[in-house]
Amino acid sequence: MGPAKLQLKGLRMIDSQPSDLFQPGDLLNNTYRIEMLLGRGGTSDVYKARSEISGNLVAIKVLKQELSGNEDFTVLMAREENIREIRHDAVVRYSENHRTPDGHIYLLMDYIDGPGLDKKLKQGPMSADDLLTVCRRVSEGLQAAHSRNIVHRDLSPDNIILRNGEPAQAVIIDFGIAKDTNPGAETIVGNEFAGKYSYAAPEQMAGLTDARSDIYSLGALLLANFRGKSPSLGDNPMEVVENKKLPLNTDGLPQPLKLIIERMCEPDPDKRLQSASAVLEFLDNPIADGDAKIDAPIEPPAPDVDDATIIVPTTARATSTVKKEPENAAPQKVKPKKRSAPLVLGLLLLLLTAAGIGGSITGAFDGLFGPTYPAAEPFTLIVEKKRSGHSRAVGNVPSPETEEALKQFVDQTELTLASGDINKNWANDVLAVIEPLEPLLEWRLAVSNNQARLTGITNDAALAADLNNRFGNGMPGNLEGVAEITFVLPSLPLSEVRSVTEGLEDCGPLRVFPAKAVGGFGPEEPIVITGRIAGPESRIQIFDALRKISGERKITVDTEVLNPSLCVVEQFLPNAPSGDIVVEFRVGGEDKANPSGRFFVGENPIIDVVLPSGMTSGYLTVSILDVSGNVFHLLPNISRQDNAIADLRAGATGQFPIRVAYDLAESAQTGGIAFRVDDSTLGKSRILVLHSAEPLFDGMRPTSESAVGFAEALKESAARDAGLVLSMDSKILITAEP
Template sequence: MIDSRPGDAFQPGDLVNNTYRIESLLGRGGTSDVYKARSEISGRLVALKVLKAEFSGNDDYLVLLTREEGIREVRHDAVVRYSENHRTEHGLVYLVMDYVEGPALDRKLKQGPMPADEILTVCRRVAEGLQAAHDRNIVHRDLSPDNIILRDGDPAQAVIIDFGIAKDTNPGAETIVGNEFAGKYAYAAPEQLSGNTDARTDIYSLGALLLANFRGASPDIGNSPMEVVTRKAEPLNTEGVPEPLKTLIDRMTAPEPENRMQSAAEVLAFLDAPDAAPPAAPSDGGADPDATVIVPRARNADAPAATVAPAPDPRDKPAPASRGETRSRGGLFAMLAVVVLIAAGAGAWFSGALDGLLGPKYPIADPYTLIAEKRDGDGVNLTGHAPSEDALAALAGFAETGLGTSELQLASGDIPDSWGADVLALLRDMDGLNAWRVVVDGSSVDITGSTADKALQERLSAALASGLPGALTGRAEITLVPQFLAPDEVQAELDGLADCGPLTLPGVPQLGYGPQSAITVTGKVAGTATRVQLFDGLRDLAGDRNVVVDVEVLNPTLCLIESHLPTAPAGGIAIGFTVGDRDEPNPSGRFFVGENPVIDLTLPADVTDGYLSVSILDVSGNVFHLLPNINRQDNAVAGLRGGRDGDVTVRVAYPVADAGPGQIAFTVDDSTLGKSKILVLHSTAPLFDGMRPTSESAKGYAEALQAHAGVNGTRILSLDSRILETAKP
């Protein structure tokens, strides 16, 4: 449970729409928060996903929430059940869904590796849920450990949640949100970086998260935008994973979609008969597969990462001592009794100090670690080891007092007797900071934190510099951060990365971005690498604030034209696509090699005069003029209407089989795959003095637009556009 704040949409005890009584806040995200509530009518527990006030009037985010509501048609125990959207009397929009009690896989991941048999159980259950969703053409697109909950902690009762693409409540697992890409980098399929998703995208993400939970560590995707793009094109390292899990993950996570398992049904078939499948090719070696790399979210790029081995499985019991060892230990009991009586050494037993005499009381952990983290506004979360029941209770009590969580395991290790008390004292010293992270490895400690209180920052930095509590040693970096992040500072970061027109910050708070503000960016960029770089740069700047990158990825050709286009409002001229060889509507605008795109314009009833100029800005760097051109020179609206009133459809690209003289028709080949843009300009007079060639370079067209900018600026009434994308099947 997360502590409520005065600015939250709902408070515990609130009655929403005379039906749902709020019990607690479950999670905060960049665009929405999730509450636990109970129906006053039926008594049923539910979860309410509430769109934040600043987004409740934004049609784009309402579409996302409405899309998530559509999952209610999927009926399967492995998919969270949705009801419907509602709006409160104050205008807040919320989505009702089932409440699922149990830990998410991201919490299990923090606890360390999961056994292979449990991983396979989770895989079967989630694949069954995905099959039910995919059968209704619903793709999750954001599958990651925090989106799978183990009901009552049972892997056989895994439940997929959050089919929206705008959520990010899990610390350290940012989600890019936009009109094309949704997914956490560590688990996203390679094609998602280019905005492509289908059922195979979910198959890849499922395989990646299964590997992460088996390892106890998220996939390593690099530290720079180009590293992300490069590593996503490489197979995941499954060295050391036992069969049949290894072959399953290899086949689920092939970088090329056509080389991986094509459906959830294929995953289930493998689980039913793994021996029937050919073994996967061995993956390239990499880092030690049994090591978990936990990287603190330091504000300083030079802050080191801590490498931590997975915690031992408490089910693994130490091997029994040999008969000789048993006799030697038996002779020590009298001495031990004297030691215990004289030193009153009960504490030594629990600290593990007597392990050399009696053998370890708890499984040995090497290295001996504890990670404590607090994010602004949240409680303290603890994971790792504790040397005794007393120390574990004290540390857990400290976390739970602040409404945090404790996932500690009893373990013996090479630590001083005062370890538990020293760590607890250090955590208490840190608790006044807005956000902090403490990584303890034996007696060595790495500390990072931040606060807006300068006096506190100076006092704590000085105290830690003079020495850590007890036997602990290490480094500390306490950063002073402003309470509010200036929009100008964020905009400067955007301006430095803009490569396809201006990047903007909609809905900037009046006082700047506070600790709980989400930073949302809109605009266009020239490629995937720019979007990755943009997100990473903003994440470093934003600190603990959520970052939502809602940008459209184009390409250098389209960006060149964008920078030369005249400024004009949209005119409501709709651009529709049909697959000509099958006469099927294609609302997505995506065409595959061999298909015949047919393009129709729908002129609104009030567009009755002037001229239309229709062009395709091709990904290859060329411009094709559909109207007017040398074979179809009449582009007057009156002529195109032909005396018809009301909404009128005008065809500008035809089916190949039906194309007559002067009618342009084409099929997709594999030489120019990517995004093209259909551009429709409505003007009071022809744009140019003479006829443009049917095709020309984008640079030549851009220069022509610029040369006529003074005249065209007064002629152009509206500008409408739409993306047409070509791809391999």
């Protein structure tokens, strides 16, 4: 098969299976002829195809069948399509999304011919010169992406392909979890780090990502490829988190590679090179940035670490290939006896010829010799059953009887009566192959003339052994070809996954996707965990615990990192839908909008709560759950007790903003609550907005209280207030060093 030509995260070139949406030879959208499967991922598969109009090769990324109806994942594909606005040779070009008639969503992109840096990593160390060339090329691509506020977020060796094997033609691929940092934009897959952590920037472990995170990841993968090994981060979650805070070990690297990696991989994002443009400037004049020795010795490879993001199902495959000489493929010619009356024989031949012409025209001899059908070359037939249960037969058959027989095995047929270069028992041989396949999870029989290929999948080891024994000596009759019956691991019960996640919930419930009622997870089905956690080490604990039971399924822990104080309150919050209330931030003293919600030490956050036009009655409760473990009740409180929406609106209609945290100068005049960020405790705070039919709690809460005290109040009032809460909305406010 050769090296993988295109790799997206979690994908590599593998053999086709009957369950694959497209098979080699399929024609997609009357334009793209599928040539091979390049790889399978947690949410999508990638195929190599060729345009029958232009002849150009393309890669086609197809959303998995079970996810095509899920809006979150269709948004993923639509957002990835938007990255086509990045126009640079170092960034894979996307085309557009399409949908097949039966609802499958696929995305067209460039086909990149060349090895990935992950393959180069397995082959051993790369030279410093080649890696500096890769650094320049990838930085140019990142510069183009970052200029459009697109951050990759998952740069790693498997996401960089060397077109034609040339470092100077490196291409960044797989923006599947890229983040649009434009104000108000959402991320493609959650809002946190979701995947391997060997190349992630330290701030990503806490859910913070910007363009500087891509700079760190690029430097880390350059270091790995120089050593020929992925970095070693420790044996447990706490070690991983702590090691991420330390500088990377660059001992033994030659200059200027050593210096630029150190500058790109500063643990503190404020101290590293701040942009791709800065990296390029450094590459142009590296010595000016500091004293550098040019020829330092090379250090031996560092220990490896299992990133555990590429998952391939465990299989046990038995293959038999047998070629047989056709038996009785054509009737033997019988030597005629000599006649003593050649004239009589001539007359008989003349009569038979005339009768034959007439019988052929009228069809009178069809019952004797059989009808004559148009020739098909090659004479092909595909019969298959998908794991969904859908089955079909498409292609050529030699008789109506064969067509009727096939209908007993499939629920859809698209068959054409034809003649061809097939043996006389072809139909019976094909039916003999199909007959025992019904118990398989899925199967596919492809026949061309007398050549056949059978593939099938089962999670019953005994059944796999039986069928492999049955076809161990080759196909039935005169068929020649290959039989591959693959045993796969049985489904992983949903209950087992939930038993793991429930034991690790430290900030409210963790949700498992897809949340099936029965069946569990198939051998190649991804496990996605969402929810909130108390710290970055919790994500690693969840990931590692699931990896012990998941076989080789892909795991994505897409969780929001809060903090222990916020999580104390989280578990007692009411279960209520969103009310479409918007929380907006501004910077005090500057009257400037701050959509990111990030405020630096010394700044004054202004907080406005914007009610939708249809929200005209009920009561509003607004609190801020501070990173330090305190809760401030912004509305109502002792100095502002009226929280009736009708009174707050005072007759105003439409969308209506309510200021709950003020500019410092405005607070001095009105007495409203105002804040200034100090450096005592930095991190995430949560703005919580509850809309209720009646006032909540038993009396007025103090303006400030501990998170534990507020959690107890929520717990005590849960039974009384649960039916009163109409909606709940929230937004995160982040405080940080400038």
